[in-house]
Amino acid sequence: MNFPPTNSIQNPLFQKIEKVRRRQSKVQDTHITLAHGSGGKAMRDLIDDIFVGNFDNPILSQLEDQASFNLAPLLQQGDRLAFTTDSYVVDPLFFPGSDIGELAVNGTVNDLAVSGAKPLYLTCSVILEEGLPVETLRRVANSMKAAAEKAGVQIVTGDTKVVHRGAADKLFINTAGIGIIPRGISISAHNIKPGDAVIINGEIGNHGTAILISRGELALETNIESDCQPLHSLVETILEVCPQIHAMRDATRGGLATVLNEFALSSDVGIRLYEESIAVREEVNGVCEILGLDPLYLANEGKLVVVAPKENADKILVAMKLHPAGKDACIIGEVIPSPPGIVLLKTVFGTERIVDMLVGDQLPRIC
Structure with a gap:
């Protein structure tokens, strides 16, 4: 019997040994150095230990310069591809209720979901500042892993860069996402028509307020947490009924x-709130009053706005309220029809x- 050479990369035994050896690579440094972005062993150890060790899946484990997957299974789920990208530079990295890692995954998942797509694959590129504690990066990667598992997506490829101390602020993350839009779904701001109802899945301004307080620049104490959460499941619930x-x-x-x-500009309509x-929340209103902010403009990371035919609004609302992410929908x-391109607010005093x-x-820098 002829055996392939033991050093052949086609030898299954060699491949298995190489995979085990690679997974045993550990980062020896306590802080990020320029060597971790050099393309050498230090960089490979960082990627294997922090990223591949957390995000491991059959596509990522190939460790190619790109992720490749079969199109046939995707075409069974829909007829169009949804593709998005985003970058995350939030300060601080960890804040009440979430962190930059969970934010990066959920933010990308949600950008796909609001098109009606089923999120499937994400990329993850990180820009690290020299001197960042390795344990901080590990915490962020662990958070991304948990968020991806919760959202049912895979992180399949990525990139790592290190810049000199002072050239960045600790850690930036760029993600891209791919999802499949089911047949018959066509969601666009250009579809909005007079008479449509405007629905939101809960209270606004929590994320922006949580970030502001966590920066420690104000002598304020609240228990407000970010509303960061994946919304794909809520979107599926909405589309099932409408x-x-x-x-x-x-x-x-x-x-x-x-x-x-x-929305108003895209469809040349008016919107009355x-x-x-x-x-x-009372605490959000309180912070806004102190600082002269308007909660209507504060960032959210777990809120979606739905515009739907008025005749379907009630059944959409019922379905949303039965979902954990939509229990406070309203x-x-x-x-x-007019004034076109303008949003009006009818106040509690009856004025507009x-x-x-x-x-x-x-x-x-709130996301």
Whole structure:
């Protein structure tokens, strides 16, 4: 019997030994150094220990320069591909209720989900500052692993770069995501029509407030936590009862007000909000009053805005309330024919004011 050479990369035994050897690689340093971005053994140990060790799956374990997967199973789930990318530079890295790792996974999953897509695959690229504690990076990777498992997605490829001390702020993450849109689903801001109902799945402003307080720049104490959560399952629930959703978007940077302004401009319609229907925690209102902020513009990381035909609004609301991520869902407004491109807020005093789009963000680096 002829055996392949023991050093042949085609030898299954050799491949198995190599995989075991690779997984035994451990980062020896306590802090990130420039060597961890050099492409040598230090970098390989970092990738094997921190990333491959956490994200391991059949696609990632190939350790190629790209992820490849069969198209046939994907085509069985839908007829269109949803593709998104995002970067995360939140400060601080860890904040009440979440951290940059969970935020990166959930943020990308949600960007796919609001198109109606089933999220499947993510990429993860990190930019590390020289001097970052390795244990901090390990905590972030562990968090990403848990978030990916919860969302049912796989992190299949990535990249690691290290920059000189002072050239970045500890850790930045870039992600991209791929999902499949089922046949018959067509969600777009251009679909919005007068008479549509505007629905949100809960109270606003918690994420932005949690980040602000955690920075320690204000002598304020609250128990507010970020609302960071994956929304794909809630979206599936909504589409089960109403596949004819006109528009859907997660209200992240710029908050509820920015999303609705984008909707109004895209479909050349007006939107009227009802202040009494918009849930805002007392602590969030208190922080906003002290600092002169408006909760309508505060960032969220677990809130989606749904615009749907009015006749379907009640059954959508019932379905959302039965889901953990939508238990506080509420109809907060309606689409009106005019003034086009304008969002109006009917206040609790019965007056109306324009809710315009801000030139900049009230709070930088919140995601």
